[in-house]
Amino acid sequence: MKKTFFIILSTLFYLLSTIYFLRSTVGVVHAQTATLSISPPVVEILIAPNKKATQTFNIKTQGDNVSIIPELHLVKPSDSTGHMSVDPNPVNLSTLPIIVNSPEHPLGQQLHIVGENLPLTLSFEAPNTDAPIDTYLALVVKAVSTSPFQSTSVATPSISALMLITLNPTGVMPINLEIKNFDLGAVHDSWLPLTPHPSLYNQSSIMIRPQGNYEILDPSGKTIFTLPLYPNLVLGNSSRNLQSTIKDLPSDLTWTPSWHDFGPYTVRLTIESQGGTKLTQIEKTIWLIPLRLGIITLTLITLVIILLTASRKHSKVKVV
């Protein structure tokens, strides 16, 4: 009896302690995740004919049983805020005006690099050309699962890095810029901030990164407010919203007048090249009128008159 009790107790203790230790070492099985990162995310390349440049992208993946497929796709601007739309089809490299190669890792083929950095080097070779031409590409890296799925749908995450390439034989850029949407009313209440939303349209097919200034001039012609414009890149045949630079970050073109400002003020936008050459300029005159102040004053005067009139009538009634 004592021996049986001893065996049962030992077995129970063995089971309990084994369960406890196993619990702390065996992990939980998670759903199959995939993480991709790429650096640098955006590259600008200016290249002359018969020259060659190389760029290395560091690609990293995390996730079990995940491989990657690097591909090149064409991209084009999709709005005025710097977003791009990626062509879903990989580009046929022979149709590009420049020669792009991936000497170490062929594009379109599956690579297994889980948990590691893959330096993917692309070379760009410019052929002879007479006129400058831009090419906008995305290096799209797809994460592909290597495990067979029995699922309704399989999600494939992809990350892309942009390559914005100008092939220029002369070094002289064709520039044709137009400021749009600089629509300010003829009258503005000096109580409220003034925030125009202009955009810059690049009518040439070559990208440009202009700079410039946003200025307010008072009725005497003196500059009373200046903001440097954020040097956003404007791709060929596309527009980009103009923003100011505040602490190195893009911000609105907001000017807050004083509540008593009155008269014709000039709002001026100047676009310059990186070297400081004036490319285009636009001015608008707006009348600042303290409308809200006027309405408040008028209301107060009316109230005072009404009160005074009522008070006089009341006095006359008493005398009678």
Add this chain to the structure above:
Amino acid sequence: MRKFLLICILILSTNYFLRSTIGVVHAQTSMDSSNYKIRLGNFNMTSGSKSSASYNLTDTVGQIAANYFSSTGYHVKAGFQYIYALYDFSFSISNLAVNLALTPNSFSTASHTLTVTTPGQGYSVTTYETSKLTNDNSDTIPDTTCDAGTCTESSAGAWTVATNNGFGYNVTGNDVATDFTGPTMFRPFPDFSASEPPATIMTTTSAGKNRVATVNYKLSPSASQASGTYTTQIIYIATPTY
């Protein structure tokens, strides 16, 4: 009693020994403590824009492969100093497989999350399906047109009635497209095989870390839908702004 104690000590020491030797192997992606974390492969010391009355300077110190490469005939601007941020552009998805049941005139749902970290001035995530849900006999499940029959690949509509059959998705969370105004608003996926352009589901013009959106899939097949395993591939592409 002495024997019992001896066996207990033996079991405990064996288990402890096993636990301390069979460790979990982690990929060494970072060095960290309670006070710091260093991500390997990109050890930045400083970067940004400096200026005075006589000069303007942008710099990145320590980042691998960051530079303004220039020679006779080419210039390459590569690195975060050109977009003023100190972290990588990354995109992750919580589950690569989505399982939905095939119950006639009844909703089946599944979801997973997309996470984006972006430097610079923002990003966008676009999506499309390679084809409609298709089985081995080439039968297809149509994409949803929602309750009113008006939702499109770029404009969500309310979809709450299961007899309005189809396959669609809804997105909630950070930076999601503005037409996804609530959990009942759905869109059909753009069909790549029908040359439909990809749809934008997340977009912003700001830098951000770990921006998370949940994609909710919904399927309601008709009563006459042929049985079988229907599959498709949903592609998500994260693209930085320039």
